[in-house]
Amino acid sequence: MAFQIECPNCGVRPAWEFHYGGATRNRPEPQAPSADWVEYIYSRSNTRGEESEWWYHRSACKLWFLAERDTSTNHVLETRRFEAQENVGG
Amino acid sequence: MPSPMWRQHELKESYDVVVIGGGVHGLATAYYLTKLGVRNIAVLEAKYLGFGGSGRNTAIVRSNYRTPEGIAFYDHSVKLYEQLAAELEFNVMFSQHGHFTLAHNERGVTGLIERANNNRMVGVNSRVIYPAEIQKLVPHLNVFGHSRFPIMAALYHPPGGIIRHDAVVWAYARGADRGGAHIHQQTEVTAIDVHQGKVTSVRTNRGTIRAGAVVNATAGYASTISKMAGVPLPIESHPLQACVTEPLKPFLDAVIVSSTLHVYVSQTDRGELVLGAEVDDHQSYSIKGSLAFLEGAATHLLELFPFLANVKVLRQWAGLCDMTPDYSPIIGEAPDVKGFLMTVGWGTYGFKAGPASGHLLAERIASGKTPKLLEPFGLERFANDCLVGEKAAASVSH
C-alpha cells in the first residue's frame, strides 16, 4: 500500500505532503562534555523497526506532530499532537 | 557447460577477514586482499550478490567532486575503472562520454567554478562551459528554447560516464573467487562478538565464524551491522529511486545532471533513458517506489528534453542509501573496537568508488597502515570537526 500519514489536523494524506523531522531524542545540557554533543549532533539511531519521530505537514497545515512508524515497512502505527508540557526531545 | 563465476563452499569455522556485504565494496575489498596475499577470507551476503545499491544504481562514474580530498580519492577510482576490464578480463562496458552538471542561477554557476578550479588543481579534467558550447556538445538539450529555468552554464567533465554495474560486481566476485576468497550468498550476519575491545567472531544463520578482522560493507544496512558491534554511526538510511524508459534511437552520449531541477539522465547502450533524482525525504528501510517520484522526474526531464513527452516508462525501482552529514564515506577501523573495519556512508554516490575504496582498504588491512588517500575519511573526523563537505557535488549528481 502507498505510504500515507494521518495528520492530526487534516486526516490521512500521501507521505510526499510531509517533511520528515527525524527520530525524537534528548538534547544534552549546554555544559555536557563535548563527546555528548558530538553524539547528539552526528549519531543517528537509524532504527530498522518501530521508531517515534517528528513529522511536519509541509504542503498543508504546517503542523509539527509526532508519529510512531515501522521504518521497515513505512506503516504508521500512530500519530498525535505534541503537548507543550511533554519532554520528547528532538 | 560454462564454469560458474564463483564457487560455493561450506562455511569454515574461522577466516582471517570476514567481509559483510556482497556489493561492489565488499567484493572489491576481497579481491584486492587476495592480490595482497590475504586469501583466507569470506564475503557474507544475506541475499544475492548485487542485491543492494550495487545492483540498483544508475552507474555514473566521475571524479569532479568539490574538496581536494574527495577529488583525489574519486580520481583514483576512475583510473582503476579505466583499467578494470583488462585487469579482471571482463567487459565492464565503461563508456566515458562526458558528464555535464548544469547551473540555472548565479549561485549555481559560482559553485561550478569553485569545483572546476579545485578539480584542475588536483589534475582532473573539468571546466565550466557556457550555453553556445553546451549546445554544440549536447545538440538535443533544450539550451535556447523556452524554459522556466534557462541553462546558464555547465561543469563539463570529459572523463565522466557510465558503466555496466552488474558486470563490475560479477567481475570482482570472480576475481575474488579465483584469488581464494569464499563467497557465501544467503548468509545473513545476526550478531557480532566483541571481547575486550576486539572483534572475535561473527554469527550467521549458518553458524558462527571466528574472525581476525570484520569489514562492514553493507551500505544502506550499515547501521544495523554497526550496532551489533556497539559502534554508533552518523548515518541515516534513505531510499533513492530511479526509472528507465523504453529504448530510443541513440541521441545522448553524455550524462546530464541538474540540481536545480532535481533530475539527471543518461542513455544506455540499449537506448533506454535512465533517470533519477535525489533521495526520498524520509529515513526508511522500505524500498518501494512512489508515483510522486515518477511525476517529478518526468516533469523535470521535459524541461531539459521537451521532445520526450510521449516516451513511456518501462520500470521503476528504489535502493537504500546510507547518508552521512557531509556526503562523504566513512572508511577505516572503528576507533573503539579493534578489528572492526568499515567502508560505509556511500550514500547515493558509492558505486563509482568501489575500486578505490576496495583497493585502499585492502592495503589498510594487509599493512595495518592507513594509506594517505584514506586519511580524511575516518569515523573520528566528526568528533574532530574535520568534515569533507561534498553535498554541493553529490546530492543530485550521484
Ligand SMILES: Cc1cc2nc3c(=O)[nH]c(=O)nc-3n(C[C@H](O)[C@H](O)[C@H](O)COP(=O)(O)OP(=O)(O)OC[C@H]3O[C@@H](n4cnc5c(N)ncnc54)[C@H](O)[C@@H]3O)c2cc1C
Ligand atoms: C537508485 C540508485 C542510484 C544510484 N546511482 C549511483 C550512481 O549513478 N553512481 C554511483 O557512484 N553510485 C550510485 N548509487 C549509490 C551506489 O549504488 C551505492 O553507494 C553502492 O552500490 C554501495 O555499494 P556497497 O557494496 O557498499 O553496498 P550494497 O551494494 O548496497 O551491498 C550491501 C549488501 O549488504 C547486504 N547485507 C545487508 N545486511 C546484511 C547482513 N546482516 N548480513 C549479510 N549481508 C547483509 C545486502 O544484502 C547488500 O547486498 C545509487 C544508488 C541507488 C539506490
